[in-house]
Amino acid sequence: MKRNEFQEVLEAVAAGQLGVDEAIDRLRAQGVEDLGFARLDTDRERRTGMAEAIFAPGKTDEQLAVIVERCLDAHGKVLVTRLEEERANPLLERFDQLRYHSAGRILEARPDSELNGSPVGVVSAGTSDLPVAEEAAVVLEHLGSREDLAQDRTTSHQLDARTASITGAWTALAVALHRLTAQGSFEQAPILDRVAAVSVGIVDGVPLLDLPYEEDARAEVDMNVVATGGGKFVEVQGTAEGEPFDREQLTAMTGLAMGGIAELGRIQDKAIAAAAER
Secondary structure (H helix, E strand, O other): OOHHHHHHHHHHHHOOOOOHHHHHHHHHHOOEEEOOOOEEEOOHHHHHOOOOOEEOOOOOHHHHHHHHHHHHHHHOOEEEEOOOHHHHHHHHHHOOOOEEEOOOOEEEEOOHHHOOOOEEEEEOOOHHHHHHHHHHHHHHHHOOOEEEEEOOOOOHHHHHOOHHHHHHHHHHHHHHHHHHHHOOOOOOOOOOOOEEEEEEEEEOOEEEEOOOHHHHOOOOEEEEEEEEOOOOEEEEEEEEOOOOOOHHHHHHHHHHHHHHHHHHHHHHHHHHHHHHOO
C-alpha cells in the first residue's frame, strides 16, 4: 500500500466516515491481488525484504504467465522455482527480462543494480548436488547477495580458483555458528573440525605452495588439497600437466599443502576470535 492510500484510510477513520474494524480489514486486503486461481502477495517485499517466490509445480502454463506478468508489473522482479526447461521456454520468449538457470530449474528477473549484499559461499559436495546448489546460489543473487558457487570439479585447475572460497566459506560458517551459540541457539558450536584448502604444484622441478597464475600456467604438476585441521584429507586432486610424477613428489606436495593448511587454520582461528569480540 502506498503512503497516500494509508493516509486516505486514516483520514476516513478520523472523520468518522470509516469504522476501525472496517479500516483494519481494508488495510489487510491491500497488497494482495486476487487472480482468481491464486492470491498474489505484491506487498511482501515491503514487509519482509523479499518478494513472493512462485512454486511452479501445480500451476498451468497460462497461470504462470499471468503471475510472472503481475510480478514484473508490481516490482520489476520475479522468482519461479522448480520450473522445467520446456515450460520455461514460452515465458522466455514472452518476457525479455527473464533468465533461466537450467541446472537449478529456476526462472528469475531482477535489476542488476540490486547485487549489493554481502558475499555468500555455496559449496556443493558433488555433481548430484549441483541442482540444489545452483538453486540456492540464484536465490541468494536474487536477494542481492554476491554468491560464490564452488562445486565438485573433475580437473585440479578448475578448483584452484576456489581454494580461497572454501577456506573463507568455512570461516564465515564458523563465525555464524559461534554467534548463534552465544545467543543460546546451541549449547556449544556444532563444529567438528576446521576445513581449509590450498593449491600446490611442481614448477621447474621444485614443489611450491599457493601457486600464482604465472607459476600455475607453467607448472609440471598442478594439485589442490582440501583438509581438516586435524590433518585428514577431504579432497586431493592432482594432474600431471607434462611428465607423470612419482610417489616421492606426491608426498612432498601433500606435506607442503598440509603445512599451508595448518597456517590457514591459525589465521581462521584469529578471524573467529576477532569476530567474537565485535
